[in-house]
Amino acid sequence: MSQTAAGQFPIFLFKDQNDNSTDEITVVWNGQSDRVPSSYTVYLQIYNRDSTTWETLDTDDFTGANTDFDLEGSITVNLDNYYDASNWVAHRVYQDAE
Numbered sequence: 001m002s003q004t005a006a007g008q009f010p011i012f013l014f015k016d017q018n019d020n021s022t023d024e025i026t027v028v029w030n031g032q033s034d035r036v037p038s039s040y041t042v043y044l045q046i047y048n049r050d051s052t053t054w055e056t057l058d059t060d061d062f063t064g065a066n067t068d069f070d071l072e073g074s075i076t077v078n079l080d081n082y083y084d085a086s087n088w089v090a091h092r093v094y095q096d097a098e
Contacts, residue, residue, distance in 0.1 A: 013091070
């Protein structure tokens, strides 16, 4: 997927559904940016439904432009805070604005 943003921060929201709400949550995102993450940090976040906030799982602030990199993270405790009633978990990746 390709996305552009001028004067704004690019953001990609995605959701994963599990067959239960008791499994550890693990997410891995692979991508790249034409804006240098060493100047504009890229964040992987998960939505905490209990506190209604986005929590950072991983960041990249060192990869060069147009270079693939991975962001990953896991949640192993308080899983009820992240799964909704249908076992969906929301994640997002975004990059700091200019």
